[in-house]
Amino acid sequence: MNKKVGIQGIKGSFHHLVAMDYFHKEVEVMEHLSFHELAQKLAQRETTEAVMAIENSIAGSILPNYALIDEYDLKVVGEHYTPVNMNLMALEGQKIEDIKKVFSHPMALLQCKEFFKKHPHIKLIEDADTAEAAKRISEEGLKKTAAVASPAAAEMYGLEILAREIHTIKSNATRFLVLGNEMKKPNGEMLDKASIKFDLKSERGSLVSLLNIIRDCYLDMTKIQSLPVIDEPWKYSFFVDVIFEKPEDFQKAMDVLKLMTEDLKILGIYKNNLS
Ligand SMILES: O=C(O)C(=O)C[C@]1(C(=O)O)C=C[C@@H](O)C=C1
Structure with missing residues (x-):
C-alpha cells in the first residue's frame, strides 16, 4: 500500500x-x-x-x-x-514599513518574538499554518500583510522575503x-529509543524512586514532560523519552515501572535520531 x-x-x-x-x-x-x-x-x-x-x-x-x-x-x-528558518514575506514591492499585520502559526510567531519587539507597529495574528498564510496573501493579493514562513513557502507561493532568518536564536x-497506529516492527534495525506515559500518585518521593529505576536499568532519559490529568485536579501524567543500548534493559525497567505507576503505556519504540 x-x-x-x-x-x-x-x-x-x-x-x-x-x-x-x-x-x-x-x-x-x-x-x-x-x-x-x-x-x-x-x-x-x-x-x-x-x-x-x-x-x-x-x-x-x-x-x-x-x-x-x-x-x-x-x-x-x-x-x-x-x-527551522523563519522569514518575513509579502507581495512583491511591499516594504517592511508598509506591513500592518503578520499571519503565522502560533509556534512560528513565538520563535520570532524578539524581531517583532523591534517592529511594534506590526500586529501579530495567529493562523492555522505558516504556508497557508503565505498562500492566502498571494492568492488574495493582500497588501500591507505579511506571513512568517519557510523560504520554500515564499518560493512556492511567489512572495518576496522582506527579512530573512528572523527567529530569535540562530540554532x-x-x-x-x-x-x-501500530508499534514499529524492528525489521533488522536497532530500535534504541522509547516514549512512555504514566500517571503517578502524589506520594512523597514517588517520582524520585521512578527516576532511580530508570538510572539503575541503564536508561538515559532525554525528556520528561508533565501534563495535568484534567478530570482529577492536581494529579499529573508524565511523558518520558529514554534511550538505551539493550532492549532487555528497557523491558526490565518497564516491568518494575508497571508496579510503581498507574496506566503505564508504551507510546512507541523507535530509532533515536538525535545525534
Ligand atoms: O506552520 C508550519 O509550517 C508548521 O509546520 C507548524 C510548526 C509547529 O507546529 O511548530 C512547525 C515547525 C515550526 O516550529 C513552526 C510551526
Missing part, C-alpha cells in the same frame, strides 16, 4: 518539508489545518502515518500534542529533528514525531 502521510498545514509548511525529508518524497501527503484533525484522521486510518511537531528549541513543548497522542492511542514510530530547531 502507498503511504499516505498526514501533515499539519499545507505544502511548504515545516511539516511538509519534514515529511519529504523523512520519507524521501515517496509518499502522498495529506494536508490538515489542525493538530486535532491530523491525529483524528490517522486514528480513523485515512492516513497511514502522521508527522507531528512536538517541541521547539525556542518556543518549547506543544503540550496539546502529548494529549492527542494519548487520546487517540497513536504510536510513535520515528522522530526527526530539523533546523532554532523543532523535534517532530512520526506517528502510526
